[in-house]
Amino acid sequence: QSVLTQPPSVSEAPGQRVTISCSGSGLNAAYWYQQLPGKSPKLLIYFDDLKPSGVSDRFSGSRSGTSASLAISGLQSEDEGDYYCATWDDTLNGPVFGGGTKLTVL
């Protein structure tokens, strides 16, 4: 089973840009989910860099090889929460999630 590694936490000031990394030898197409405090997760990015309708342009994704990144620009206090990357795992025959990154907007 693949292991996806994310930093436990990141922080940045309002209005700034932050990136969250996700790496793992089994990482192929990357998905990103946002979980705001007390809420259910929400799909932010699929297929590395595509956004579902309704997701702000402040969010963007990218991948290079077995490392993916989620960038959030123009940080707002309402962006505070946990962010999870995920990818398909052929051994699992299902998705595997990273450990999550807690974003704090200072």
Place this chain on the structure above:
Amino acid sequence: QEQLQQWGAGLLKPSETLSLTCADYRGSFADFYWAWIRQSPGKGLEWIGDINHTGSTNYKPSLKSRVTMSVDTSERQISLKLTSVTAADTALYYCARVLTDGSGTYYNIVYWGQGTLVTVSS
């Protein structure tokens, strides 16, 4: 009305069976899969398995011996049963709607239910 409504027992004793149901009231039922995903307190997300409208299932190997998922297309309901629970099964359980081809080419968890907290304690 919520897109996905979940319900089930929230407090279990060790060795009992967890039983949760999820109803999906939106969209074409045949277009989606439904996954069950759990989140242990303060921890990350763990995929348990998924099912489609035909009843075809796919379970996480380490849980396969204890998991059963089923679907009732007439009621638009999906159910999860997990037998012989222990404290390690204490978690927030999510039902989620998935867009996938079934082979992993894509696996978009497009909507998550509100979650059901299940606590296993003697």
